[in-house]
Amino acid sequence: MNEFSPGKKYIREAQHLPPSVHPGVVQWNCPSNIALVKYWGKKEEQVPLNPSISFVLRRSITHITVGYEPAAEHKTAKTTLLFNGREEPEIKKRMDSYLESIGKYMPFLEHLRLKIETSNTFPHAAGIASSASGFGAIALALVDIENRLSGNTIPENTFSKASFLARLGSGSACRSVYGGFSLWGKVTQMKGSSDFYAVPLNDLIHKNFQHYRDSILLVSSASKPVSSSTGHQMMNGHPFLETRVNQAKKNILNLIDIIKSGDTGSFARLVENEALTLHAMMMSGNPGYILMKEGTIEVISRIRDFRKRTTIPLCFTLDAGANVHLLYPEETETMIRKFVDDELVYFCEENKVIHDEVGEGPVKIEPVNLSDNETAGRRKVSI
Ligand code: PMV
Numbered sequence: 001m002n003e004f005s006p007g008k009k010y011i012r013e014a015q016h017l018p019p020s021v022h023p024g025v026v027q028w029n030c031p032s033n034i035a036l037v038k039y040w041g042k043k044e045e046q047v048p049l050n051p052s053i054s055f056v057l058r059r060s061i062t063h064i065t066v067g068y069e070p071a072a073e074h075k076t077a078k079t080t081l082l083f084n085g086r087e088e089p090e091i092k093k094r095m096d097s098y099l100e101s102i103g104k105y106m107p108f109l110e111h112l113r114l115k116i117e118t119s120n121t122f123p124h125a126a127g128i129a130s131s132a133s134g135f136g137a138i139a140l141a142l143v144d145i146e147n148r149l150s151g152n153t154i155p156e157n158t159f160s161k162a163s164f165l166a167r168l169g170s171g172s173a174c175r176s177v178y179g180g181f182s183l184w185g186k187v188t189q190m191k192g193s194s195d196f197y198a199v200p201l202n203d204l205i206h207k208n209f210q211h212y213r214d215s216i217l218l219v220s221s222a223s224k225p226v227s228s229s230t231g232h233q234m235m236n237g238h239p240f241l242e243t244r245v246n247q248a249k250k251n252i253l254n255l256i257d258i259i260k261s262g263d264t265g266s267f268a269r270l271v272e273n274e275a276l277t278l279h280a281m282m283m284s285g286n287p288g289y290i291l292m293k294e295g296t297i298e299v300i301s302r303i304r305d306f307r308k309r310t311t312i313p314l315c316f317t318l319d320a321g322a323n324v325h326l327l328y329p330e331e332t333e334t335m336i337r338k339f340v341d342d343e344l345v346y347f348c349e350e351n352k353v354i355h356d357e358v359g360e361g362p363v364k365i366e367p368v369n370l371s372d373n374e375t376a377g378r379r380k381v382s383i
Helices: 007-013 089-101 107-111 130-150 158-169 171-175 228-234 241-261 264-283 294-310 330-347
Strands: 024-037 052-070 079-083 112-120 181-184 198-200 213-217 315-318 324-328 353-357 363-366
Touching: 007 158, 024 130, 024 171, 024 241, 024 264, 024 315, 052 130, 052 171, 052 241, 052 353, 079 089, 089 130, 089 158, 107 112, 107 130, 112 130, 130 158, 130 171, 158 171, 158 198, 171 181, 181 241, 213 330, 228 264, 241 264, 264 315, 264 324, 294 315, 294 324, 294 330, 324 330, 330 353
Parallel strands: 079 112
Antiparallel strands: 024 052, 024 363, 052 112, 052 181, 181 198, 213 324, 213 353, 315 324
């Protein structure tokens, strides 16, 4: 049976601006995430062709400040945007069209003037999804403003609504609004899962994975010949579409068992299989394309050699690009760092590696008096 989107409910409940609005400011830090089972391919309105699982990073964060005030009567909202303290017309354009696209869920936006300032803790093209942390951050800020304007206590669905809205900016962003591991996409066996927003999996995570490390090797910062949104489109009509969707569904259930049981060896096999399948889909589309570089392949083969000779369950994953994420248990960190320094940094641009790990999720940084509902990392939602 098809799942209903909560969108209609959000439109019904949409808060209109009360007669007087006091100007205010909200601030959030929202992390990026790395997928273990990959979202690849979508239908209308960013509904994924298959479910995905990811974890959020601790240090790769978008910081956002959104100031709001009443706009002049009957004028559409005028938005200003600074990225790293500078006006960036391309980012502003994407933000404006995003704000317009979610207007029906947030009609009060029409009457507000927004001043958005945003920055990332990680460099551009570092193999870290800035759209995930960026859309997660703006969605959290907007839901926060809505809650403030409505004067209600923080509704229970605050984070799932932020996830719903973040998804409309960038699919994978819906997995950035919770701490730890999240699932996005309807999985019959997982009560509460949805195609329209992600749900946190934190109650299910074995201690072996709670502090998993992710060292990101910057193999290439060159812009990609084919964008992710074109890649998603190309999955419609892909010769292996059905096989891929079924494989992802199986991998989701297997990965959930693995992260519950703490089996790091099975984790490595499944995660690498997902990464290579993602790139296999790109290569076997029509026309096929390759985003991996020589350095990517060299790093992968060295990781596999290392795993064989040490039995440490180090593994890799890839996003839609050439950079390589090394995933490994916290207690192996010293050995892996040495391996990276001895063998892998030479394949990275300017020897660049970003060391990160599983994070606790977004944080509301102003005002200081946090309520429990407002710290996603501590929030427990069982599904
Ligand atoms: O959210 P998008 O449209 O940038 O797509 C992200 C796709 C992958 O990063 C390749 C996989 C994923 O699940 O994050």
